Amino acid sequence: MKSYKEIRQWLYLETQGIHKGDVYFNIVYVLAILNGTPESIAFKSVETMALSMSRLKKEIKKAGTLIKTVPVNNIEFIKNANGETIDKHSAGIVDEGVEIISSTNLLNLLQFENKKRKRNQTKQNYPYQYITFGEIERKSDGNVFLSLLRTQYDIKGYGYPNGLLEKPSEPITPPSLNVLREKAKLIAQDDDQIIKIGPNEIAFGLRTNRPKHAELYLSPSLHDQLYNYYLSGQKYDLSNRKKSIDEIVKSTPKVTDYTIHNNLTDTWDMSSDDIAAMNNKLKRDVKNIAAQAKKIIKSVSDSEVHSKHELIEAQRRLASIRSLVKKAKEQNQIDSSIADQIDHLSNQY
The missing domain is CATH 1.10.287 (Helix Hairpins)
Structure with a gap:
């Protein structure tokens, strides 16, 4: 008999043991909650926290919150009318298992985040406006740029999975940031396709967890070129x-x-x-x-x-x-x- 039962997507009920009756949240759902995200995507276009998955795990550690890893064969997943598992992404994490957080630990994490001091920006005019994780807009012309890290997230399929949390891609050899940077420089057609922007040039408003160092940002067309290059070469x-x-x-x-x-x-x-x-x-x-x-x-x-x-x-x-x-x-x-x-x-x- 399985020890956990999925009671709705990304929510699990423990059915055996001393913690029987406890409810747990899939870690990607925790990320969605902290970023103020609709349940259908793991990152939102306008969020308040701007947390990536790796930064979320750092916040969890700072808050003293515990992540529990459950083998997929220990979870009874919800199935559709055809008998197929709906959350194929979570059910497919065979080697690592599904990372979950109890409702109590999630409350502790939320309280820890809410106690954070808001960082006010004193400067009045910033050339760039923060939009979402790894995405900024240049105020002078409205052009959008995406960070190198965000581009890597999209290529790996971590950035914006659909409602079933299925990754859009799974390259055999995902590019490192260094490889991606060199490839971007190689195929860029003009200087405006790659820009280096420091956090003091971006209007973040009251958003927390801002970048601490200058980052490379790419134009959408260059982002798409890299995305297509890596996926067409490996996915297909x-x-x-x-x-x-x-x-x-x-x-x-x-x-x-x-x-x-x-x-x-x-x-x-x-x-x-x-x-x-x-x-x-x-x-x-x-x-x-x-x-x-x-x-x-x-x-x-x-x-x-x-x-x-x-x-x-x-x-x-x-x-x-x-x-x-x-x-x-x-x-x-x-x-x-x-x-x-x-x-x-x-x-x-």
């Missing part, structure tokens, strides 16, 4: 597909294979040069077809990767819309029924 395993095509090219038969096999060499009114020319033409034609096939494979794969990325971005924007509508509703700036309709239409579930 293009090398194997191209290898298969190359093997077909190598195995293409020659005209002489048929003539010799069927004893037609002497009956054909063709010289050896003519046969050699036919062989070369056949070889060229097959190579040209193979080259076109490879081109199509890469084009389709890049397009699909970009579409996935656009979907993730759309999910974040929908969350931002819901946040703005909620705020307008609370301040009586929008009709309540219209606000509810917008919230329903923009909901990702």
Whole structure:
């Protein structure tokens, strides 16, 4: 019998032992709660804490909060009508197990965070405005830039999983920040695609957990290029597909294979040069077809990767819309029924 039962997504009830009846929160849900995030994404477009997963774990340690790791085979996950586990991401963490925090520990963590002193910024004019984790806007022209760390998060699939917490990607060899930095410099087309910004240049408002050092920020187009480069090269395993095509090219038969096999060499009114020319033409034609096939494979794969990325971005924007509508509703700036309709239409579930 399993010791934990999922009572709703990311919430678990302990069903055995001395702590029977205790409720636990999946750590990604804890991150969503601290960042003030809708449940459908792990980071919000406008949040108050700006915590990444790694920084969350540091905060948990500072607060003296305990993380409990539970093997996935010890959890009875909720299943859909087809008998499939809904939270495939959590159920797929086979080696490490699911990290959870008890409701008591979560309360301690929230109290620890609430006691933090708000950091007021005394400067009046900042060239950049903080938007969300790893994302800033340049006030002079409205251009958005994403930090190198945020780009790495997106490539790894840690940044904005969908409602089922399924990672959009799982590269075999995720790039380190150093590798990503060098690759960004290599493919950048102009100086404005990579900028270095210090925390004293960004208007954070009352947000806590700000960066302490200057960071590299990339333009959205460069961010997309890096995202597509790493995912199309690994997620879709293009090398194997191209290898298969190359093997077909190598195995293409020659005209002489048929003539010799069927004893037609002497009956054909063709010289050896003519046969050699036919062989070369056949070889060229097959190579040209193979080259076109490879081109199509890469084009389709890049397009699909970009579409996935656009979907993730759309999910974040929908969350931002819901946040703005909620705020307008609370301040009586929008009709309540219209606000509810917008919230329903923009909901990702």
